[in-house]
Amino acid sequence: MSLVKNLSLIFKCVPDGLPIPGKHLVVEDRPSNISRAPDGGFVTRNLYCSLDPYMRLMLIESSTRHYRRPFVLGQPIRSLSVAEVIASSHPDFPTGSMIRASLPIQQYSVVTNEDPSMLGGATSNGSIRVLPQSLSPLMCPPFWIGPLGMPGLTAFSSIYEIGRIQPGETIFISAAAGAVGQIVGQICKLEGLRVIGSVGSDEKVDLLVNELGFDAAFKYRQESTSSALQRLAPAGLDIYYDNVGGQTLEDALASMAQDGRIIVCGMISQYNSTYKSTTSESTYGVKNLFQLVGQNLEMRGFQVGHRDFGPKHMKDHEEKTLRWIEERKLQAVMSEVRGIQHGADAFVGMLQGESVGKAILRIWADDEEGTHRNFPSFHRIS
Structure with missing residues (x-):
């Protein structure tokens, strides 16, 4: 051998x-x-x-x-x-x-x-x-x-299934320059939404605004999410796309408009904590979850392999994404x-x-x- x-x-x-x-x-x-x-x-x-x-x-x-x-x-x-x-x-x-x-x-x-x-x-x-x-x-x-793989399908299926996006709405995306966030933002722009993103560097702010067409972006290490959302979305958020969790989720909750939707894709700020998944211990506990009641919010997590997400949207995702790339509408x-x-x-x-x-x-x-x-x-x- x-x-x-x-x-x-x-x-x-x-x-x-x-x-x-x-x-x-x-x-x-x-x-x-x-x-x-x-x-x-x-x-x-x-x-x-x-x-x-x-x-x-x-x-x-x-x-x-x-x-x-x-x-x-x-x-x-x-x-x-x-x-x-x-x-x-x-x-x-x-x-x-x-x-x-x-x-x-x-x-x-x-x-x-x-x-x-x-x-x-x-x-x-x-x-x-x-x-x-x-x-x-x-x-x-x-x-x-x-974009034609798991990250793209994750973005596509969740914004239509949970987000139920509509033209004129405002969406905030954390980790917006990541594999999923960049696709979420570009699809939402194609669908007529106002798109705000948070990122970790000036390079990524420039990418979102000047290359991917986001309406606004901010560097979370320089400005708190709470302050940035008060400045960029004073009327509140219709949708928050959460890739981060922790303090960012708490601040987004405080900025949600009535009947808003929160799409929980990931919580990378918690991934390196030392907690065991069988316990309730974590590095950050979100303190304002009553906003879900007061603002009549919907907050839902998902797995892209679930029947209502990837399998349901796979054909539509591939056809549209291929066309958007060919038409240079999606990077x-x-x-x-x-x-x-x-x-x-x-x-x-x-x-x-x-x-x-x-x-x-x-x-x-x-x-x-x-x-x-x-x-x-x-x-x-x-």
Whole structure:
């Protein structure tokens, strides 16, 4: 049996707070036999892996009760990925095809017929997807793990299902330059809403207002959310899209107009706390939840894989997003880190807000042997 080098991003131990590269997440060689596809399976050369905040919630003890299955200690962490099939014994995934699937973050993967990605529902976009062979030059494969992938479907399904957006309304989006926030804001502008976003840097403020068409944006490290919303939305918010939680959620609650809707997508400010999900302990307790009663508000969380979200809106999302990109009405802002050897740093940097737009790990650096596809680069490359 001939084994090849296969660098992989390994879940080494459970972090207590922010993960530390080289301690909690480690890049190791896990040699693999890629010369022959297993019966009913295939072998992939992995190209692009998605880095998303929710993955931090899976770096927990296997016994912890949680809505997401924990990553397996000592094994590569998984994410939605774009890969090339290099050997196959499965008729639906022929050699040479490009696919989107939930795969381990590593250079090569051997996918058997018992792999989670082969069983359907392993990704928020359903089971493995073979990508179209002919697309406009405006499209590149990583779009299928960005605006056409889980983040885009998350944004699309939730603003229509929970937000019930209407022209003339005002929406505030926290973490608005992130993978989901940037798509939420652009769709809402296309639908005629007034869009406000909060971000962590001047660069991101400039991106939202001058490139993505937001009506206003502010830097939360410089101005409190409470003060900014009083200034930018004195009549109140019709919709708050929450990616942050904590103090930001509390301030947004205080600014909601009558009959407003709060879409709870994530709470990244709480992801690195030391609480156990089986208890009520947390780093921040929102104190003004009675606003839900006084202002007749609706506040709802969701999972994109739930039948009322991703599955219900998937076809409409893909058709409209493809058209918007082709018509240059929607931008896909991405930050790409090149080389799996930088995978742990890229993951932690994403959690700390260092990326702009969708965080992508490009497995193969340009100077590595075997890099033979020259896909277009993105808005941001680091």
